[in-house]
Amino acid sequence: MQERYDPAAIERGAQADWNAQRVFVADENAPGEKFYCLSMFPYPSGRLHMGHVRNYTIGDVLSRFMRMQGRNVLQPMGWDAFGLPAENAAMANGVPPAQWTRDNIAYMKGQLQSLGLSIDWTRELATCDPDYYKWNQWLFLRMLEKGIAYKKTGVVNWDPVDQTVLANEQVIDGRGWRTGALVEKREIPMYYLRITGHADALRGALDELPGWPERVRAMQANWIGQSHGVDVDFPYAADTEQLLGKAGVLRVFTTRADTLMGATYVAVAAEHPVALAAAAGNPALAAFIDECRRGSTMEADLATQEKKGLPTGLHVRHPLTGESLPVFVANYVLMTYGEGAVMAVPAHDERDFEFAQQYSLPVRTVIASPSGAYAQVVAPWIDAYGEAGVTVDSGEFSGLDSAAAVDAIAAALSAKGLGAKRVQYRLRDWGISRQRYWGCPIPIIHCPTCGDVPVPDKDLPVRLPEDLVPDGSGNPLAKSAAFLHCACPKCGGEARRETDTMDTFVDSSWYFLRFTSRDNDQAMVDARADYWLPVDHYIGGIEHAILHLLYARFWTRVMHDLGLVKVAEPFANLLTQGMVLNHIFHRTPETGRREFFNPLDVDLVVDAATKQAVATLKKDGSVVTYEGLGTMSKSRNNGVDPNVITEKFGADTARLFMMFTAPPELSLEWSDDGVLGANRFLRRVWKAVYDHASLGAPVALDVVALEPADRDLRRIAHQTLGKVKDDIGRRQVFNTAIAAVMELLNAVGRHAGDAPQARAVRQEALEIAVLCLAPIVPHICHALWQSLGQAEPLYRVRWREVDPDALTQDLVEVVVQINGKLRGRISAPPGSPDVLLEAAALADETVQRFLEGKTPRKVVVVRGKLVNIVV
């Protein structure tokens, strides 16, 4: 064994051994209960960042730990390879997105491998591979057959200069990012997936996911939304009928049907058909509608917007009283929620109240406050006006509590054919059409005679040409004659291929299923998916808490309903890891752009007196502004390149630092000193084994021949073994597990003596330390295990069981409290009866002094832990 810890050589050697033995290739037929450990696959942006390192280290520690527990582990890896950045890079460098993407994958794969992750690379996939996205297309066609996929118009951002559709992130302050042109809204046909059809199931099943963090479940529940209410139809009055040229109803959705008798007007969204019809002959209204539509995109972040509206001049009739009510266009009604229209009850809804005050509309009190907070609704608004109560002045519906009134009014409406109870979800259907090149083609052919024709299964995949280079002016697929022109599968006539591609969230909605059946070119998934699913542990960033996880749950449900997989929920346990933060420093010159400085180039000193942080540049001592901590990012120049750390200290140091510095769910502050500390610990472990091993092989351990100091060390070692298993296996916290091994190593350092049994105990303690660290820092442990004279390689070694005999103690410390305050400690044999402990505690010198002769009123004994004397 070498005296010096040389991470580069050790890591190269360990990785070579693992690869040669194909240690991490998963096998469905291997013994042991399956454990599918999945980390969210990366977008191949070019280089790994520290967030990736953290994510994949957590997954790898769990995988390696479970492997040691005898589980049959699958840990795969792939690439979320379609997306906009590849097109941007292509425009900047003139390289096709395919080449840029594949180059990045090759580089980043090397980076991942240098971290020593226990990944089964035989199952690697990239979503831009035709044998992957073929099945996106195949399932899309099944959804089309089932009516789960459908076509309707949707609104997109249109850059009038580049003649192209822009993603939201390409719209900056309402202008195109490249041209600076004012972005327009355009309606175009798009494909949607009917995720709303599963809203109820997706919401309900959240309760059956105890392995998910509470906050993710709450975020999904909020996103899906759920309101129990009533659809109410307001028949058109004569003026509306005349304008629209037909009889009809204006439908609204309300959760407060109990207040229907207090409705004094109806408000519709700017995009509502009635509003648009009224605007045709009303320039002022048309201008207002225009304003509303602009406002909704550009001022979405305005918290308090003035309630504005205009009368349409049209009227509808109250469904129960027949009273004529005016119809307003209001900026607080959303076309995308419910029916795009609301009944307004100013007396019992705050927004309606505010609006009614502004436009002098009548306020009709129809609810009596159960707490007597008010008799009649008058300005100003108080929250009690909006609360449920008992109906008053509501004709035949008077005197009911709100819930009963909703039922009665819903029944009355239903009898007239003017309404019914309904559940409304906030969730909207998933629009998957993207007017871009670097994505999975939607398998549709447009035929002038047959219409939209699905591509037959035998012609799948519809291959994306890989040699195109986008130039920013529209989708290059639309300019590629080879792609565009085709024969109609139905009539054989000349037809045109759909040029839209799928949202990349489609790609990531089922990749975890494909890993199980990667080599099957006949089916999307096979029986192996049922073996491996559900994913036992899914690890990824909180930023995917809503969209990705919801889409993946939906997609799995669709596959389940089609009989393709047995599970309905894909992820049994979810671990959302925190972000990696670093200090941010900048300086804003009088002219020019703000300049950010890398933390490596800055000295940060906190003044002890003022508590003010002072940051100075290392090179010239000039002062820069300290902005605090923030996520590592290129734009703020506060990133740390993983390669720099692994090259300088090794992957094990990087892994140890990540796992030790914070629990996985919390954000992690980068600290160069912390990295040094992690490295220092590994050197200490190395030295401890070296010092021990260089004295030659120890004799066999004989537990009956141990000195007290030996028994102490052995007890600590076995306690550590138990704690580490519990911390990693049950609690999934790693920092405390590492802390426990550090304590063990400190104990080994204190343990002296060259007696044969002393050395045997140290041998066992070091073996346990190496086993406990093996999932976290696998390379150094691989080498140390050999140095400890073990014939079997560490990757084949199972976790060791705690020896209960090692944990026994002759005496345990018992704490003595008086009135809950710590006053002394006594030693007693474990399992001493309460009366003995009580007597010993009362006899204690310090205790006597504090009692000052007073008689205890009561004594509480917690066996083996403490005695509390109450006076």
Next chain:
RNA sequence: GCCGGUGUGGCGGAACUGGUAGACGCAGCAGACUCAAAAUCUGCCAUGGGUAACCAUGUGUCGGUUCGAUUCCGACCACCGGCACCA
């Protein structure tokens, strides 16, 4: 505004089921080794008082339950995240 989370030393954090608050590490201070420095090792390290033994205080604030509360309950404050004219 609504929903969720988090508040503990100079810093990251620990205390899992109500039972010794501050494990482990970082930084700092002192010492050993060294011609010296780095590295390494040892000791100290919540606050106030005291030479010390020790005493008092202390887990965002205020209250409650309990023999005993960082932990449970109530009210409030601050910060972070998500959603938001949601009918």
